[in-house]
Amino acid sequence: MHAVARDNGPVAPGPGSLETLLERVSRGDQQAFDSVYTAVAGSVLGLAHRVLRDPAQSEEVTQEVLIEVWRSAARFDAGRGSAMAWIMTLAHRRAVDRVRSAQASADREQRAAARDHSPAFDEVSEQVERRLEREQVRRCLGQLTELQRESVNLAYYRGYTYRETADVLGTALGTVKTRLRDGLIRLRDCLGVTS
Amino acid sequence: MNDSADLHTLTGAYALDALSPAEAAEFARHLAECPACSQEVRELRETATRLAFAVAQVPPPGLRDRVMWSLPEVRQLPPLVVEPVVVPLRGPRWRQRLPYLAAAACLAIAAGAGVWAVQAQRDADRARDGNIQAEQRASDLETLMAAPDATLRTGSMRGGGGATVVSSQRLGRTAFVYHDLPPLGTARVYQLWYSQNGSMIPAGLVTPGRTDGAQLLAGGPRGADAVGVTVEPSGGSPTPSGPPVMVVPIPS
Numbered sequence: 494m495h496a497v498a499r500d501n502g503p504v505a506p507g508p509g510s511l512e513t514l515l516e517r518v519s520r521g522d523q524q525a526f527d528s529v530y531t532a533v534a535g536s537v538l539g540l541a542h543r544v545l546r547d548p549a550q551s552e553e554v555t556q557e558v559l560i561e562v563w564r565s566a567a568r569f570d571a572g573r574g575s576a577m578a579w580i581m582t583l584a585h586r587r588a589v590d591r592v593r594s595a596q597a598s599a600d601r602e603q604r605a606a607a608r609d610h611s612p613a614f615d616e617v618s619e620q621v622e623r624r625l626e627r628e629q630v631r632r633c634l635g636q637l638t639e640l641q642r643e644s645v646n647l648a649y650y651r652g653y654t655y656r657e658t659a660d661v662l663g664t665a666l667g668t669v670k671t672r673l674r675d676g677l678i679r680l681r682d683c684l685g686v687t688s
Numbered sequence: 689m690n691d692s693a694d695l696h697t698l699t700g701a702y703a704l705d706a707l708s709p710a711e712a713a714e715f716a717r718h719l720a721e722c723p724a725c726s727q728e729v730r731e732l733r734e735t736a737t738r739l740a741f742a743v744a745q746v747p748p749p750g751l752r753d754r755v756m757w758s759l760p761e762v763r764q765l766p767p768l769v770v771e772p773v774v775v776p777l778r779g780p781r782w783r784q785r786l787p788y789l790a791a792a793a794c795l796a797i798a799a800g801a802g803v804w805a806v807q808a809q810r811d812a813d814r815a816r817d818g819n820i821q822a823e824q825r826a827s828d829l830e831t832l833m834a835a836p837d838a839t840l841r842t843g844s845m846r847g848g849g850g851a852t853v854v855s856s857q858r859l860g861r862t863a864f865v866y867h868d869l870p871p872l873g874t875a876r877v878y879q880l881w882y883s884q885n886g887s888m889i890p891a892g893l894v895t896p897g898r899t900d901g902a903q904l905l906a907g908g909p910r911g912a913d914a915v916g917v918t919v920e921p922s923g924g925s926p927t928p929s930g931p932p933v934m935v936v937p938i939p940s
Contacts, residue, residue, distance in 0.1 A: 519767070523759055530752055535744040536737075538751075543743045552751060559755045560762055567767040574730045581737040582705075589705045624840055624854075630742035648706040649739050655706040667697075674700030674732075681735040 511576035512569075519567035526563055533577065534559065537584040544588040544652045554591060558584045589652040633683035641676030644669050699725055703732035828904055832861045843936035845869060845917065849899070853915045853936040860908030862891070862915060862938070869899045872919060879920040880905055881928060882912035883935065891915070893924045909938055 511532055517525035537558050542551035561583055569579050634642055643662060647653040653661065659669040680686075695718050701707050702715050719726050832838060837858045844850040851866035864880055872878065878894035882905070889912070891905040905915065916932040918925075 519764065521764060523756065526759065527752075527756065530755060534747045534751065536740045538747050539743040539745040540740040542745060552748065555747065555751065556755055556758075560758060563759055563764065564762050565765045567765055574733060575737075578730075578733045578737045581740045582733055584740070585736070586705055624838060626738070626741040626744070628840060630738055645704070645739075648701065648704040649736055650743070653706065654708060655701040656708070658706065670697045670701055672700075673704060673706065674697050677700045677703060677732045677735050680738075681731055684735060684738050686731060686735045686738065 511580075512571050515562075515566045515569050515576050518563060519569070529562065530559060533562075533580050536581060540581065540584050541588045543650045544585070544592055550591065551588075554584070554588050558587055561587075585649070585652075592652040593654075629684065630680075633680050636683055637676050637679055638672075640664065640668070641672045641679065644672040645676045645680070648673055696722070696725055699728045699732055703729050703736055828861065832856055832859055832863055832904070839939050841936045841938060843934050845934045847933060851917070851934065851936065853938055855909040855915075855938045857909060860910060862905040862909045862912075863902055864894070864905060864915065864917075865902040866894065867900045869894070871897070871899060875922050876919050877922055877924060878933075879918050879924045879928075881916040881918065881932075882907060882909065883914040883916050884912045888916060888928050890924065890926065893920075896922065912938060914938060 509528070511529065514525045514529050514532075518529060534555060538551055538555040541554040541558075542548065545551050545554065558580070562580055569576060573579070634645075637645070640662065644655075644658050647658045647661060648655060655669045655673060656666065658664075658673075659666045662669065664672075695715060698707065698711070698715050702712060702719075705712075707715060719729060832854060838854055838856045840852050840854050842850065842852045848870045849866065849868035851864055851869075853862060853864055855862040862882075869878060874896070877896050880891040880894065881888040882891050883889075889907065891907055892903065894903065894917075895901060909915075914935050914937045916928070916936075917934040918928040918930055918932050920929055
């Protein structure tokens with residue numbers, strides 16, 4: 494994953510890019526899928542865990558998302574966005590679907606106490622990258638107004654609808670809609686996201 | 689809701705999956721007719737993806753196997769010929785890239801990290817042969833990286849090369865991840881120091897002859913405002929014998 498990212502930088506999909514890997518996966522290439530797993534599993538799991546809180550459910554969702562990637566790799570369309578965004582959208586939706594079901598919300602608070610797994614030994618370098626990513630995101634989140642930041646946090650990391658977000662924040666619906674949008678736009682500019 | 693300007697403000701909520709199913713479906717129909725909205729949703733989704741990287745975790749060891757084992761039983765779908773209504777994100781083909789290392793600032797540390805990984809792997813191999821020390825060291829590095837308060841600061845070395853200093857006040861540990869250090873020959877070494885109120889406290893030597901690697905500093909970062917590097921005679925010195933070739937501030 495790092496080798497790919499370092500060597501390629503912001504250029505067209507190379508032989509090791511996630512887009513190319515997905516194309517191979519769509520033809521049943523399990524080795525390519527293994528590389529996809531390496532590139533995305535940590536983010537999928539982390540996001541699911543953030544939304545669901547429950548480690549067991551987070552793992553289930555991660556497994557579901559990855560299998561969904563295997564199943565529908567042929568339906569990924571590079572014209573619509575990056576492979577990473579496609580996978581993370583699948584992951585977020587699935588986590589959010591779960592959290593919005595009553596069953597999950599009852600369970601997750603009870604089971605939230607379980608601890609994370611300790612990192613595997615050969616993942617140290619990935620952690621450096623994650624840490625950098627985290628620092629950058631944290632810095633950029635810090636540049637949002639409080640209302641923007643809280644709205645984005647509640648919607649993305651907790652899976653709230655914008656109505657729930659407005660309710661929790663005691664803010665008008667229209668304001669939350671606008672804050673979600675201009676907050677993300679500010680984040681996009683701060684993070685240098687292009688598409 | 690039917691007003692198009694009003695609909696347009698929903699790009700953020702849509703990208704964050706914060707609409708009800710009915711609203712999402714309505715907005716998806718709108719997207720099909722609004723290239724500007726589609727473009728914005730793509731960018732905001734890309735941005736949300738970065739929020740996901742920021743909370744990445746190391747998956748438990750068994751997960752990969754569980755996923756891989758289940759693949760042979762999962763039938764893969766053929767490509768879609770007809771566009772579904774739920775994902776009508778059309779638009780110009782846009783630049784592809786791996787977004788997770790987009791920041792150019794990451795390059796230096798990524799290089800260092802790669803070396804760290806290689807070195808850690810070597811250490812792991814040695815650990816398997818019974819070198820408990822290496823195992824312990826790698827485990828310390830790993831714990832440091834996972835610390836919630838760990839900070840990273842990157843600096844470049846006068847004369848070439850660079851390094852990132854990872855420190856955690858909570859753990860009281862600091863690591864020095866370096867790459868491309870100019871070789872010094874056998875008579876001299878790079879020495880690490882904590883800088884504290886203007887005085888330099890010895891914090892260990894970079895393994896002689898090594899240009900890329902990672903190591904934990906002797907002692908903790910408490911009270912220190914920076915990590916400095918000097919060139920010293922082989923074996924190191926009790927106080928710096930010259931000006932530092934690199935100083936990396938650390939948050940206190």
